[in-house]
Amino acid sequence: MTEFEPKIVAFCCNWCSYAGADLAGVSRMQYPPNVRIIKVMCSGRIDPLFVLMSFLEGADAVLITGCHIGDCHYIDANHKTKNRFEFLKEMVAELGIGEERLRLEWISATEGEKFAGMVRETVEKIKKIGPSPLRPKVMQ
C-alpha cells in the first residue's frame, strides 16, 4: 500500500497569506504538495461553513490563514476570523477528530518561510495521526 498522503485545505487571504504562499513559491522554498490553497479576499470571508464542509468532504486538516491582527486590509475583519476560529476549535475538540486538524496562523506577505514551515509541520503531524475519521466512506 502506498503511504498515506494527507489532503489539506488551506484558506489564504488575497493580501497577506496568499502573497506569503506566493513568496514561498517564487523563493523555491520546499514544502509538501499535500496542500490545496483556496484564495479568498479576506480571512473574514472564511465562513465556518467552509471549514465544516472541508472536513465533511474529506479534508484531513484545514488551515486558516490571514493578515496579522491590526494589518487586515478590511479594517478588523480578521478579528471575526479569530472569533469564528475559537468556535470551530471547540467544535473540533468536542467532535474528537483531533485538535491538530484545525489551525489558525497569521502570515504576512513577507513570511514565505512561515507558510512553508506551517505546511511542512502540518503534513508531518497529520501523517502521524492518520486520515480524518470524518472522511466520507468513498474515500476510505
Added chain:
Amino acid sequence: MKGCFIAWATDDATRKRGGSGGFVSAALAAALDSKLVDNVLVLKKTSPYKATPIVTNDPKEVLECAGSFHFVSVNMAQYVPSGRVALPAKPCDARGVIERAKRGQLDLDDVYMLGLNCGGSLHPKKAKKMVEEMYNLDPDAVTGEEILKGELILKTADGGKALKIDDLEEKGYGRRESCRYCETKIPRMADIACGNWGLPADKVGKTTFVEVITNKGEEIFKNAVDTGYVEFEPASDKAIELRDKIEKVMKGLAEKWHKRLFEPIEKLSDSDRLAFYVDALSSCIGCGACRKACPVCACGDNAKCLIEGNSDYKIPLFLMVRLLHLMDSCIGCGRCEDVCPVGIPLTLIHRKFAERMQNKLGYVPGINLDKPPYFEGELGEDS
C-alpha cells in the same frame, strides 16, 4: 415595591382555578384591563395533554386559561407578537425571549414576563403512555394534574393517584430529559418570578409567592393591586428562606442528573465520542423540525444550516452548522429533542457542545442583554 410578596387573586373562581392562588392570571388580566399591554400570550388548554399558545386581548379569556399544566412542550418565546405584550414564562421561555431580543426579533421593553418557577414539564405523548403503564389509568379519564412534594398527582372523576417522580424517571418516564438537568428553576431573568415554593403550609394552593424583580415587574404588580385584581402581603423572612432552600435542593438534583447523563459521554475516548455523535446524528432525515422549534434560531429562510450537503457526509451538514451556531446560545430548553421524529438525543448533544463553549466564555445565554451573542460579537483584542 420590589421584593418578595405573597399574593392572590381577589376573584374566587380565578383563585381556585389557578395553579396556586391565581396571581399570574389575575395580573395578566389586570394588565389588559387597564391597557398596560395590548395583548397577552397564554397557553390555552384543550385537553390534559394539549395546550396551544394564543394571543388575546380579552381579560376573560385570560382568566379562563388559569391553572398549571405540566404535560406540555411549548416554548412561548417564538409566539411573542409585536406590540406591548405580557406573558407567563417558564425559565426557558424567559431565556428564549431574551435571546430573541438580542437577535432583534422583539423589543424587550415591550415584553412583560411573569416568570413561573419550574421544576420541569412532561412530554405530552410520553405522559399519555405513562398514565397508561405506570398509573394504570385511562389517559382520557385524567381531569387534572399537580406536582407536589416530588409527587405527580393525577386527578380523575373518582379520586386520584400519586406516584413519586423519582420512581417514574427511573423507569424512563417523568420529566423531559432536558428539565431534569436544567438548573434554572426560578426565572430571575423575568420581570416577576411566581410560584408556590416558600409558601407556608396553610397557604399552598391558595396564594402565590411573588418576587418582583424589575421596574416592569413593579409596573405589572402595582397595576394588578390598584385595579383590585390582586391582594398581597409581604413575604416573611422564613418564607423567603424556605423558597431559597427548595431552589437549592432542586438545583442539587439537577446537578446529579447532569452528572448522570453527561459523564458517560465525557468518559468516552475521542474516537468513541465521535462514533457516538456520528451514530446519533447520522439518523437525521433533515426534516428541519428542530430548527423550527428552536426558540433561539432567528436566521430566517437564508440560514446557513439550510445549505444542503452531500448524502455521504458522516454527519449531516445541517446539524453540523446548527451545532456550531448554537454553541454560544443554546439555552437547553429541550424543544429540539421533543420534536425530533427519529428520536436523536439532540438537546443532550447540543448542550454538550454548548457547555464547552459557554464555560470557556464564562457566558450564560438568556440572562440579560448585557452581552451580545458571541458568535456575532468579538471575543477580544488578542491575536
